Amino acid sequence: MKPAYYGKAPTTLMPDAAVLSIRNVSKTFGQRRALDGVSLNVTKGEMIALIGPSGSGKSTLLRSISALQTIDAGPGEIVAFDGPVQKDGKIDSNVRKTRTRIGMIFQQFNLVGRLSLFTNVALGSLGRISFWQAALGLWPAETKLAVMAALHRFGVSDYATQRANTLSGGQQQRGAIARALVQKAKIILADEPVASLDPVSARRVMEILRELNKTDGLTVLVTLHQVDYALRYCDRVVALKAGKVVYDGPSDGLKREQLIDIYGPEFEDVFWEGAPT
Amino acid sequence: MTVQSGAIPPPPSRTLLQRLPDLALWGGLIVLLMVAFGPAEINKLPLLFSKSENMQQFGSEFLKPDFTDWKLYVGQMWLTIQIALWGTGLAILAAVPLGLLASRNMSPSFIQIPVRRFLDIVRSAPDLVIGTIFIVAVGPGPFAGVMALAINTSGVLAKLFSEAVESIDRGPVEGVRATGAHKLHEIVWGVIPQVAPLWTSYALYRFESNSRSATVLGLIGAGGIGQLLFDSLNGFAYSRTAAIVVIIIAAVSLIDMLSQAIRSRLL
Numbered sequence: 025m026k027p028a029y030y031g032k033a034p035t036t037l038m039p040d041a042a043v044l045s046i047r048n049v050s051k052t053f054g055q056r057r058a059l060d061g062v063s064l065n066v067t068k069g070e071m072i073a074l075i076g077p078s079g080s081g082k083s084t085l086l087r088s089i090s091a092l093q094t095i096d097a098g099p100g101e102i103v104a105f106d107g108p109v110q111k112d113g114k115i116d117s118n119v120r121k122t123r124t125r126i127g128m129i130f131q132q133f134n135l136v137g138r139l140s141l142f143t144n145v146a147l148g149s150l151g152r153i154s155f156w157q158a159a160l161g162l163w164p165a166e167t168k169l170a171v172m173a174a175l176h177r178f179g180v181s182d183y184a185t186q187r188a189n190t191l192s193g194g195q196q197q198r199g200a201i202a203r204a205l206v207q208k209a210k211i212i213l214a215d216e217p218v219a220s221l222d223p224v225s226a227r228r229v230m231e232i233l234r235e236l237n238k239t240d241g242l243t244v245l246v247t248l249h250q251v252d253y254a255l256r257y258c259d260r261v262v263a264l265k266a267g268k269v270v271y272d273g274p275s276d277g278l279k280r281e282q283l284i285d286i287y288g289p290e291f292e293d294v295f296w297e298g299a300p301t
Numbered sequence: 302m303t304v305q306s307g308a309i310p311p312p313p314s315r316t317l318l319q320r321l322p323d324l325a326l327w328g329g330l331i332v333l334l335m336v337a338f339g340p341a342e343i344n345k346l347p348l349l350f351s352k353s354e355n356m357q358q359f360g361s362e363f364l365k366p367d368f369t370d371w372k373l374y375v376g377q378m379w380l381t382i383q384i385a386l387w388g389t390g391l392a393i394l395a396a397v398p399l400g401l402l403a404s405r406n407m408s409p410s411f412i413q414i415p416v417r418r419f420l421d422i423v424r425s426a427p428d429l430v431i432g433t434i435f436i437v438a439v440g441p442g443p444f445a446g447v448m449a450l451a452i453n454t455s456g457v458l459a460k461l462f463s464e465a466v467e468s469i470d471r472g473p474v475e476g477v478r479a480t481g482a483h484k485l486h487e488i489v490w491g492v493i494p495q496v497a498p499l500w501t502s503y504a505l506y507r508f509e510s511n512s513r514s515a516t517v518l519g520l521i522g523a524g525g526i527g528q529l530l531f532d533s534l535n536g537f538a539y540s541r542t543a544a545i546v547v548i549i550i551a552a553v554s555l556i557d558m559l560s561q562a563i564r565s566r567l568l
Binding site: 090092120121122123124125126127128130132133134135136137138139143147148149150151155158159161200203207 | 472473475476477478479480481482483485486489490491494495497498
């Protein structure tokens with residue numbers, strides 16, 4: 025089915041059910057190529073792990089998708105839903121609207137430490153409520169209920185009134201996921217969400233992401249440093265090496281040889297709980 | 302971890318050439334102090350002791366403070382504090398937007414750099430000069446004092462505010478941005494909570510120093526206790542002067558202690 029449009033034809037068309045399309049994206053920091061012609065299509069409801077050694081461009085790719093940084097000028101573009109995020113090195117002027125549908129989870133949680141957990145999660149509604157409500161923190165009843173429901177769901181509602189910086193890493197990360205839920209995000213981008221957590225909290229966070237994918241139908245794109253987590257929780261794995269996609273396929277297709285190719289002969293180091301033989 | 306083989310490298314040491322900049326700096330400072338010795342009349346230092354009987358006579362009058370008009374003094378002190386309060390309050394109102402505009406991580410350089418230069422100019426104009434200009438414009442009295450303090454303080458506070466903003470953690474701001482928030486909401490929710498303790502601390506500190514400056518502004522006719530102080534000093538009424546000084550010291554230390562107590566709770 026072709027979408028109906030008026031006036032100027034969009035330069036880009038997305039295949040049906042695709043929610044995210046990354047086409048030929050490059051990003052250079054000084055002399056270093058962080059992304060080198062990366063293309064990736066993400067379909068609704070997928071759970072994808074983005075793996076690769078440090079500096080392979082995983083975080084750069086996620087940050088480009090939420091337009092927290094620009095990509096290089098050139099043919100590269102990123103499209104989320106039907107809205108362009110950025111193209112030819114320029115962030116689209118409507119990006120705020122697109123961002124409200126993309127939740128971002130960070131390695132360092134990025135909650136505002138001096139605000140309460142409740143307020144931090146309520147910030148998820150900033151893009152949806154009126155300008156003055158948002159500026160003055162007059163959260164509508166609908167937001168308040170959504171915040172408490174999300175906090176309750178992830179078992180941190182007891183800490184709602186506590187300052188975020190008094191909470192443990194795992195509690196903060198669950199708060200950050202609750203913020204994405206209040207945001208009503210359809211895609212969740214998680215940038216090393218478990219790298220700063222202890223193994224128990226890490227598993228809890230990964231299980232929450234998996235549950236959001238399975239029961240809420242959210243599309244999840246998660247960068248992981250622990251390959252065993254990628255294999256256990258994700259259906260599809262995309263591996264980056266020096267800014268290029270070197271593997272894109274089902275997680276059970278990722279064998280020893282590919283891992284050696286991606287991480288080098290010391291690849292066992294990237295497994296927390298034992299490498300495949 | 303692999304075990305390193307070979308000799309242990311020697312500890313770091315600096316050659317004479319590397320020490321030269323340090324030596325030049327300290328040497329230059331000593332030369333500068335020696336050059337300034339004559340013009341600053343430091344050779345008069347012994348006079349402090351040889352003419353001590355003059356000081357004793359002067360001091361003995363000071364030791365008998367005359368508090369008969371204390372109600373007037375306290376009233377004028379309160380007026381001075383109110384001048385400082387409004388001078389600082391108006392300055393904070395101006396310094397919040399100016400401070401954000403002057404921050405490298407908040408506004409583009411074609412705004413940030415001119416705002417910085419503008420603040421430099423505002424800051425470098427002394428209170429007394431601005432006060433005199435306002436006395437010409439609005440007549441002598443407390444309002445001229447308020448404006449003099451407000452202008453100078455907004456320059457200082459805006460610079461301090463912008464430095465606080467430049468040292469914030471980008472992460473929480475990006476966290477707010479990723480929700481699709483407006484740029485202003487990023488500032489309200491991502492930036493302000495991070496700088497709030499420092500900003501409050503700077504503003505309180507400026508209130509402290511403004512209540513001292515407001516006293517000096519009395520000199521040019523901006524009202525308050527300062528005007529009384531200079532009137533009695535010019536009338537050689539040293540006992541009255543002493544009483545006024547005691548009240549100023551008491552009030553200023555009270556404000557100091559109060560704002561320090563508040564600041565230590567904030568940080």
